[in-house]
Amino acid sequence: MNILITGGTGFIGSVLCSRLLEDQHHLVVLSRHPETLQSPVQGIGSLSDLTDAMIFDAVINLAGEPIVEKRWSDGQKQRILRSRLDTTQALIAYFTRIEPKPKVFISGSAIGYYGTGRTNESIDETGVGDDSFSSQICRQWETIAIQAQPLGIRTCLLRTGIVLGNGGALGKMLGPFKLGAGGRMGDGTQWMSWIHINDLIGIILHCIEHDGIQGPVNGTSPHPVTNQQFTEALGKVLNRPTFFSMPGVVIKLLMGQMGEELLLTGKKILPKKIQEAGYTFVYENLEQALADVV
Numbered sequence: 001m002n003i004l005i006t007g008g009t010g011f012i013g014s015v016l017c018s019r020l021l022e023d024q025h026h027l028v029v030l031s032r033h034p035e036t037l038q039s040p041v042q043g044i045g046s047l048s049d050l051t052d053a054m055i056f057d058a059v060i061n062l063a064g065e066p067i068v069e070k071r072w073s074d075g076q077k078q079r080i081l082r083s084r085l086d087t088t089q090a091l092i093a094y095f096t097r098i099e100p101k102p103k104v105f106i107s108g109s110a111i112g113y114y115g116t117g118r119t120n121e122s123i124d125e126t127g128v129g130d131d132s133f134s135s136q137i138c139r140q141w142e143t144i145a146i147q148a149q150p151l152g153i154r155t156c157l158l159r160t161g162i163v164l165g166n167g168g169a170l171g172k173m174l175g176p177f178k179l180g181a182g183g184r185m186g187d188g189t190q191w192m193s194w195i196h197i198n199d200l201i202g203i204i205l206h207c208i209e210h211d212g213i214q215g216p217v218n219g220t221s222p223h224p225v226t227n228q229q230f231t232e233a234l235g236k237v238l239n240r241p242t243f244f245s246m247p248g249v250v251i252k253l254l255m256g257q258m259g260e261e262l263l264l265t266g267k268k269i270l271p272k273k274i275q276e277a278g279y280t281f282v283y284e285n286l287e288q289a290l291a292d293v294v
């Protein structure tokens with residue numbers, strides 16, 4: 001297949017590209033630094049670099065300013081939002097003008113879609129959002145992406161959870177945990193809906209291959225855990241104590257709204273649609289997933 005990817009240089013995108021290359025697909029990656037991409041991947045700096053002769057079977061949209069790198073100042077919030085909306089809007093404009101159109105469009109989103117309120121209720125793809133910044137970004141991002149559907153392109157909105165892989169959120173946590181200074185955040189009762197990176201890639205491939213899947217798809221494991229359970233599992237896998245805890249008030253002071261929305265709240269998200277579509281998870285158990293990654 002010919003596949004166009006945005007964000008193909010990132011934490012998730014680079015693993016995805018390696019997997020797709022193993023399967024002999026031809027990849028074009030849209031990047032702000034196309035010169036860094038190496039053959040056989042073709043890098044482009046703009047969608048206008050694509051000729052009419054280039055026909056894509058699938059398009060995967062993962063580009064965006066990192067959400068957890070910096071404090072959410074007004075300027076940073078705009079960068080987070082605009083980087084996603086502008087890339088997605090450019091893809092929709094591209095889809096409108098090309099023929100034949102791709103068969104499938106997988107566009108990134110996040111479980112932040114479901115908002116920040118505290119609840120122990122399980123949430124599937126029918127869940128709704130709220131006024132939090134995370135929920136607003138995802139709603140606006142998805143509202144643009146879904147415009148590909150009436151153009152005749154099957155569109156999946158990948159509501160990704162906390163991805164466990166070599167880097168990402170786990171990469172940031174590992175330092176203190178390895179030093180024996182890891183511990184729960186706040187009261188530890190907030191849910192962490194995690195997924196092993198290989199399963200996220202598996203879900204993307206499953207969405208490409210199965211014509212019946214469209215709309216929102218939760219990219220999370222079937223067994224979300226609380227922050228307290230996650231802390232204990234990571235300590236056990238690393239064989240390190242986890243006595244410390246970071247009080248919520250300190251997290252709010254250090255990280256502001258970002259810490260409040262991403263670290264101190266979290267919902268129990270279930271991957272109902274992809275399981276009903278026949279995807280079998282490789283990593284359902286958190287300790288196994290962590291042991292594989294660390």
Ligand SMILES: NC(=O)c1ccc[n+]([C@@H]2O[C@H](COP(=O)([O-])OP(=O)(O)OC[C@H]3O[C@@H](n4cnc5c(N)ncnc54)[C@H](OP(=O)(O)O)[C@@H]3O)[C@@H](O)[C@H]2O)c1
Binds near residue numbers: 007067160161162168
């Ligand atoms: N990792 C997770 O746990 C997680 C969880 C939920 C949702 N997601 C979503 O899944 C997508 C991929 O995640 P990731 O962790 O792989 O992302 P990432 O590594 O932070 O970034 C993906 C790519 O986005 C491009 N990018 C970065 N800043 C940009 C900007 N200001 N404007 C335009 N493009 C920019 C970069 O590509 P170039 O440098 O090549 O341009 C980068 O390689 C993201 O949209 C993220 O929000 C991730």
